[in-house]
Amino acid sequence: MVLIxxxxxxxxxxxxxxxxxxxxxxxxxxxxPGNVASNVSAGAQFGYLLVWVVVAANAMAxxxxxxxxKLGLVTGMSLPEALRERMPRSMRLAYWGQAELVAMATDLAxxxxxxxxxxxxxxxxxxxxxxxxxxxxxxxLLVQDTRGQRSFERVITGLLLLIAFxxxxxxxxxxxxxxxxxxxxxxRFDGAESILLAAAxxxxxxxxxxxxxxxxxxxxxxxxxxxGPRRTMLLKITRWDVGLAMMLAGTVNLAMLLMAATTLQGxxxxxxxxxxxxxxxxxxxxxxxxxxALGLLASGFASTSVGAYxxxxxxxGLLRRRIPLLARRLITLVPALAVVALGTDPSRALVLSQVxxxxxxxxxxxxxxxxxSDRALMGTDANHRVTAALAWxxxxxxxxxxxxxxYLTVRP
Numbered sequence: 001m002v003l004i005x006x007x008x009x010x011x012x013x014x015x016x017x018x019x020x021x022x023x024x025x026x027x028x029x030x031x032x033p034g035n036v037a038s039n040v041s042a043g044a045q046f047g048y049l050l051v052w053v054v055v056a057a058n059a060m061a062x063x064x065x066x067x068x069x070k071l072g073l074v075t076g077m078s079l080p081e082a083l084r085e086r087m088p089r090s091m092r093l094a095y096w097g098q099a100e101l102v103a104m105a106t107d108l109a110x111x112x113x114x115x116x117x118x119x120x121x122x123x124x125x126x127x128x129x130x131x132x133x134x135x136x137x138x139x140x141l142l143v144q145d146t147r148g149q150r151s152f153e154r155v156i157t158g159l160l161l162l163i164a165f166x167x168x169x170x171x172x173x174x175x176x177x178x179x180x181x182x183x184x185x186x187x188r189f190d191g192a193e194s195i196l197l198a199a200a201x202x203x204x205x206x207x208x209x210x211x212x213x214x215x216x217x218x219x220x221x222x223x224x225x226x227x228g229p230r231r232t233m234l235l236k237i238t239r240w241d242v243g244l245a246m247m248l249a250g251t252v253n254l255a256m257l258l259m260a261a262t263t264l265q266g267x268x269x270x271x272x273x274x275x276x277x278x279x280x281x282x283x284x285x286x287x288x289x290x291x292x293a294l295g296l297l298a299s300g301f302a303s304t305s306v307g308a309y310x311x312x313x314x315x316x317g318l319l320r321r322r323i324p325l326l327a328r329r330l331i332t333l334v335p336a337l338a339v340v341a342l343g344t345d346p347s348r349a350l351v352l353s354q355v356x357x358x359x360x361x362x363x364x365x366x367x368x369x370x371x372x373s374d375r376a377l378m379g380t381d382a383n384h385r386v387t388a389a390l391a392w393x394x395x396x397x398x399x400x401x402x403x404x405x406x407y408l409t410v411r412p
Contacts, residue, residue: 033113040248080317166295
């Protein structure tokens with residue numbers, strides 16, 4: 001009898017662990033090529049100065065992603081669907097328009113990152129690499145469309161582990177000085193460029209499309225969980241899911257910055273990803289440089305497919321419109337290909353795309369905090385006062401940083 005009970009407990013525990021997954025798909029947004037560009041630039045230019053930005057942004061992202069998943073589980077609606085119920089048609093169209101612009105900026109970073117990786121690995125021209133990245137992302141989306149969400153989660157999680165291995169290896173090979181890393185945890189800036197990079201890092205970490213997407217992923221995976229023991233269990237599992245996924249993503253982001261601060265600071269020609277790749281090869285050897293490029297490639301492939309998935313969810317939720325998968329993929333891919341074809345500096349385009357993303361964050365974050373704090377909508381699972389205060393503080397910090405960015409951009 002005891003053995004049977006023990007076996008049932010182990011089986012139940014395993015089934016609960018098997019519920020993990022949606023947060024790992026959403027967390028791909030936090031290790032995309034935009035993260036590589038902004039974190040490497042920050043480390044190469046300012047050393048360990050902005051370590052605190054990586055840590056703070058990751059902590060913010062963990063709370064935001066949990067609130068998004070909780071909204072989907074408790075209400076049975078994605079964030080775009082919940083907004084549609086509360087907006088007139090004209091406002092929905094305008095809101096969808098800004099979301100699509102943010103999605104285009106997202107795709108720009110991800111496609112360029114994949115193209116740069118293919119150029120580093122195989123010498124492909126950037127435009128050819130961008131097209132191939134778009135094709136691979138479409139194949140990954142077909143996995144979700146034909147094999148279901150669980151298969152898509154497994155593929156994306158596998159790519160996430162490859163990304164982690166590709167970037168964390170460099171820190172293992174060349175460990176950073178502990179005191180310098182500790183000093184970097186003290187919040188401070190060093191001029192306007194450091195603020196610009198901090199905003200880019202924030203835009204690359206707390207990403208609007210991931211906020212919209214996670215609510216739909218959690219809802220589709222677990223269904224609409226009515227109040228009771230099952231919802232309590234699912235919310236607990238979701239906290240673990242988000243915590244583990246964001247811990248992994250945060251480790252990767254920190255590894256990028258520490259690698260650049262340790263290896264690239266003070267070197268010439270490392271203000272681009274290809275220059276950083278060359279310098280890594282010279283300092284740490286060809287194997288580490290190869291892993292760097294493979295991590296970047298996995299990041300580009302995975303993140304652009306997840307971004308397109310988010311775009312479809314946003315359009316369906318706000319407008320109740322579904323279009324063929326190929327058309328959905330082309331909406332945000334074509335502008336990215338145009339930027340590449342025009343010969344824009346790819347690394348600078350990556351960093352600036354993250355700044356654009358940071359402007360879209362309040363449009364996703366403020367409604368999320370309001371909805372998850374609404375007791376009429378969320379019932380007993382509405383945000384606790386402390387949680388709501390932290391979430392509003394995050395929204396205020398991000399909005400304030402965006403206003404500073406506008407000033408720095410337009411001033412003479």
